[in-house]
Amino acid sequence: MGELISRKGDLRQIAMELLYRxxxxxxxxxxxxxxxxxxxxxxxxxxxxxxxxxxxxxxxxINLIERKL
Structure with a gap:
């Protein structure tokens, strides 16, 4: 997954969205x-x-994380 994320804030934004959804x-x-x-x-x-x-x-x-949850 690391190769898919280039910005430090990306994971933070994704975490916020998944906590919400x-x-x-x-x-x-x-x-x-x-x-x-x-x-x-x-x-x-x-x-x-x-x-x-x-x-x-x-x-x-996001799809990868959701599948693993």
Missing amino acids: LGGLRGPKIGEIFRIGYTSVSQERIRLRERILSERRIREV
Whole structure:
């Protein structure tokens, strides 16, 4: 999976998205986990969703993680 991730923030964004979608957590709780505000969580998730549409490697990583869960 490491070869699919080039930016340090990629895994952080993916983790936030998966906590939201699969973990049932919402912005304030995710923000608490990552020590950021809930609005930052929202912005990171928006950026990731935009990248999912345009970057195949991000989709591949998310699909791989979801399959392993």
